[in-house]
Amino acid sequence: MSINLRTVYAFAREMYQKKSNARIQYGTAGFRGNADNLDSTMFRMGVLATLRSRVLGGAVIGVMITASHNPEPDNGVKLIDPKGEMLDPSWEVIATDLANVTDQELEEQVAKIIKENNIDVSSSSNVYVGMDNRYHSPRLLKAVADGVIALKGNVKEFGIVTTPMMHYYVVAANTKGAYGQPTEEGYYTKLITAFNALRGDKLENGNYRNLLLFDGANGVGARKMLQFIKRMNNTLNVEVFNKGDGKINHECGADHVKVQQKVPICMPKADPNTRCVSVDGDADRVVYFFTDENGTFHLLDGDRIATLFADYLMDMVKKCGLELNLGLVQTAYANGASTDYIVNKLKVPVACVPTGVKHLHHKALEFDIGVYFEANGHGTVIFSDNAKNLIKKAAGEGNINAKQFLLIIDVINETVGDAISDMLLVETILNHKGWDVKDWLGCYEDLPNLQLKVKVQDRNVITTTDAERICVTPVGLQEAINGAVANYKRGRSFVRPSGTEDVVRVYAEAATKEDCESLAYDVGILVHKMAGGVGPDLVH
Numbered sequence: 001m002s003i004n005l006r007t008v009y010a011f012a013r014e015m016y017q018k019k020s021n022a023r024i025q026y027g028t029a030g031f032r033g034n035a036d037n038l039d040s041t042m043f044r045m046g047v048l049a050t051l052r053s054r055v056l057g058g059a060v061i062g063v064m065i066t067a068s069h070n071p072e073p074d075n076g077v078k079l080i081d082p083k084g085e086m087l088d089p090s091w092e093v094i095a096t097d098l099a100n101v102t103d104q105e106l107e108e109q110v111a112k113i114i115k116e117n118n119i120d121v122s123s124s125s126n127v128y129v130g131m132d133n134r135y136h137s138p139r140l141l142k143a144v145a146d147g148v149i150a151l152k153g154n155v156k157e158f159g160i161v162t163t164p165m166m167h168y169y170v171v172a173a174n175t176k177g178a179y180g181q182p183t184e185e186g187y188y189t190k191l192i193t194a195f196n197a198l199r200g201d202k203l204e205n206g207n208y209r210n211l212l213l214f215d216g217a218n219g220v221g222a223r224k225m226l227q228f229i230k231r232m233n234n235t236l237n238v239e240v241f242n243k244g245d246g247k248i249n250h251e252c253g254a255d256h257v258k259v260q261q262k263v264p265i266c267m268p269k270a271d272p273n274t275r276c277v278s279v280d281g282d283a284d285r286v287v288y289f290f291t292d293e294n295g296t297f298h299l300l301d302g303d304r305i306a307t308l309f310a311d312y313l314m315d316m317v318k319k320c321g322l323e324l325n326l327g328l329v330q331t332a333y334a335n336g337a338s339t340d341y342i343v344n345k346l347k348v349p350v351a352c353v354p355t356g357v358k359h360l361h362h363k364a365l366e367f368d369i370g371v372y373f374e375a376n377g378h379g380t381v382i383f384s385d386n387a388k389n390l391i392k393k394a395a396g397e398g399n400i401n402a403k404q405f406l407l408i409i410d411v412i413n414e415t416v417g418d419a420i421s422d423m424l425l426v427e428t429i430l431n432h433k434g435w436d437v438k439d440w441l442g443c444y445e446d447l448p449n450l451q452l453k454v455k456v457q458d459r460n461v462i463t464t465t466d467a468e469r470i471c472v473t474p475v476g477l478q479e480a481i482n483g484a485v486a487n488y489k490r491g492r493s494f495v496r497p498s499g500t501e502d503v504v505r506v507y508a509e510a511a512t513k514e515d516c517e518s519l520a521y522d523v524g525i526l527v528h529k530m531a532g533g534v535g536p537d538l539v540h
């Protein structure tokens, strides 16, 4: 196969011209921004994915068009490596350079990548592409596909899918079906078969009621949940809201519920203590919530889900009589009370890494069973080959608990955080324990916490270290934060530049709600003053 790199330039010149010279930066989960400016970036990421596949011997690479939790005008791209992980960090640099060269420099830049990575351009290349349900996603998906075609790669389009479905397809294809069939039906079948077998005919148990209200964030998660319901034989009674009539993530979805700590719009007034669940725009995050008999809102976030999983899985390991180590990975956003509970009550090793699933996933690989969750509800569980082999062996020898453990593994989408898969595991555990939301909430008491956003001229002036817990620049800001924190009992606060929005994030927690709010505002004002704040001081 002969490839003429001139074709890449021709596509760029005719259809995907770079509209702006403003530098685009590879963020927490890929490139993200206003959809009007992303055509050229998407085309170039199609080119990049094709080259990445060639470097890896033709393995399938995934490209997901989504801006996840961001508002409707935004879009973005997430790149998926062959094992379902986010794009390798060494290629983030290559992607950034490719996204930022001028149209005239593009051909030369592609030639440079080919040369430096020793790529055989005549070898086969396979790219899977999917998108969320934003109105600009089809246009941007076509740009990615054209990028693949420009380099004569094979492109397969999956239409509207959740981000975790794309990760699943990539791994299913690369493992030749060992992980599951790389189709939409294959995905549903794997998760539903395991969930139904785990549930058996005991749909209610103890305090657990078979009713769940689902907030779909007007995103693709709502559509796919409806598909699950059709195939589930009523094993889980789910009512879906925010199905797509309103704007994606607008006053609904997992990010809104977590940050604002309130019920999303368009949810019905349910009986007190009814379990409610919220996913984000591309269904890779999940949080639970409920309102009690006094009308008080309660959040069960990623930290709660992580502790529920870790506790249950440790119990499974013990019941199976296996020697497997389990560890939990969090970020600085984890509530201090959850970390205390993990260390002192669960007695599980816990690690803290910077924000971004790529960091958590990587760290979790160090354990036989690695549970990782961001407080915002982004996470999953991964099992080492050693763990899987030991569990399979025990099941083969007739160990009933190990057989159940294999079903648990099957209901988990190990490739990345998957809101629906995580939700099915939460429902399984609550049902097995006979728990309602109050039993779950009673495990530990969260410290009041609050997140704020501060607009600054250039968020990159903020740099951090120690898993984002210490601010290095602007010089003096950390000392000022320390001074503010010292005024509050159990106070903790940190700041970091967002990698998905043009803001600086402020996190604060303290012993009381009033102290926590006051600390967050103190620190927010410090950021505004010392890091070049623009506009109003703070955005909630």
Ligand code: G16
Residues within 6 Å of the ligand: 028, 029, 067, 068, 069, 070, 280, 284, 285, 355, 356, 357, 358, 374, 376, 378, 497, 498, 499, 500, 501, 505
């Ligand atoms: C992405 C990442 C998450 C991260 C979130 C917010 O989530 O995958 O790991 O927590 O962005 O990142 P930041 O604080 O840097 O803006 P999503 O669901 O938006 O893709």
